[in-house]
Amino acid sequence: MIRPRDELGTAMTDSAQKILLLGSGELGKEIAIEAQRLGVEVVAVDRYANAPAMHVSHRSYVGDMRNADFIFSVIEREKPDAIIPEIEAINLDALFELEKDGYFVVPNAKATWIAMHRERTRETLAKEAKVPTSRYEYATTLDELYEACERIGYPCHTKAIMSSSGKGSYFVKGPEDVPKAWEEAKKRARGSAEKIIVEGHIDFDVEITELAVRHYNGSGEIVTTFPKPIGHYQIDGDYHSSWQPAEISEKAEREVYRMAKRITDVLGGLGLFGVEMFVKGDKVWANEVSPRPHDTGM
Numbered sequence: 157m158i159r160p161r162d163e164l165g166t167a168m169t170d171s172a173q174k175i176l177l178l179g180s181g182e183l184g185k186e187i188a189i190e191a192q193r194l195g196v197e198v199v200a201v202d203r204y205a206n207a208p209a210m211h212v213s214h215r216s217y218v219g220d221m222r223n224a225d226f227i228f229s230v231i232e233r234e235k236p237d238a239i240i241p242e243i244e245a246i247n248l249d250a251l252f253e254l255e256k257d258g259y260f261v262v263p264n265a266k267a268t269w270i271a272m273h274r275e276r277t278r279e280t281l282a283k284e285a286k287v288p289t290s291r292y293e294y295a296t297t298l299d300e301l302y303e304a305c306e307r308i309g310y311p312c313h314t315k316a317i318m319s320s321s322g323k324g325s326y327f328v329k330g331p332e333d334v335p336k337a338w339e340e341a342k343k344r345a346r347g348s349a350e351k352i353i354v355e356g357h358i359d360f361d362v363e364i365t366e367l368a369v370r371h372y373n374g375s376g377e378i379v380t381t382f383p384k385p386i387g388h389y390q391i392d393g394d395y396h397s398s399w400q401p402a403e404i405s406e407k408a409e410r411e412v413y414r415m416a417k418r419i420t421d422v423l424g425g426l427g428l429f430g431v432e433m434f435v436k437g438d439k440v441w442a443n444e445v446s447p448r449p450h451d452t453g454m
């Protein structure tokens with residue numbers, strides 16, 4: 157585990173603290189830049205050469221991160237102080253094995269396993285953290301998708317069970333859109349569309365991201381710190397812009413912090429989480445959670 161700040165050491169020396177990024181996109185690049193400022197040694201890994209974070213890292217590796225042997229080989233060679241998953245297409249079983257072997261996964265393997273799969277995420281939000289969410293159902297066939305959409309009601313949203321950046325998602329206005337939603341999930345998901353989640357539409361005032369930071373305080377206890385909520389909006393399912401603070405009521409803001417703490421307490425670990433929520437008036441619904449700050453909270 158990375159030691160206290162005054163012992164960070166110097167990169168490329170025996171005193172160095174080293175992080176390894178599993179995924180080296182634009183988010184990974186931001187993490188790498190901040191780590192460089194602290195003198196932390198950075199190793200970037202991705203499936204393709206010259207990924208963004210590789211431009212500002214000390215070393216890089218290219219390979220299939222869904223292949224456990226590839227991950228283990230890189231870890232064995234580098235022996236990082238912290239492993240930071242940045243994308244969904246990772247062998248999650250390997251993360252649990254590495255954690256058992258004493259490696260520090262940020263925030264932890266469990267949180268990564270839950271947050272990178274929409275069914276696990278939604279069940280955790282609704283049934284373990286017990287926070288409000290939109291109505292939802294699942295479908296594995298086109299017929300089931302028709303039925304799920306009818307039960308949830310139109311308009312509704314369909315999403316591939318494992319994807320990112322809005323890929324594989326569709327806004328379903330009526331029954332005529334269901335085949336398009338099915339095709340979108342199957343062809344464009346960044347991960348898996350073996351199952352599709354159907355979510356009820358919430359007519360919110362603003363969509364926000366709450367960055368919840370789980371960390372040690374001066375007494376060695378794990379506490380959660382919250383900056384002000386970040387407002388953001390999308391265009392055709394893609395993130396467009398964000399601002400801080402979001403313009404929400406004091407009551408809604410208190411509820412945002414309460415819900416974010418309940419969610420991240422269930423996930424556990426240490427690090428920075430991005431909790432996406434919908435706000436209408438004083439009401440708040442949880443939408444998704446990531447084990448890292450993604451686009452909306454970057």
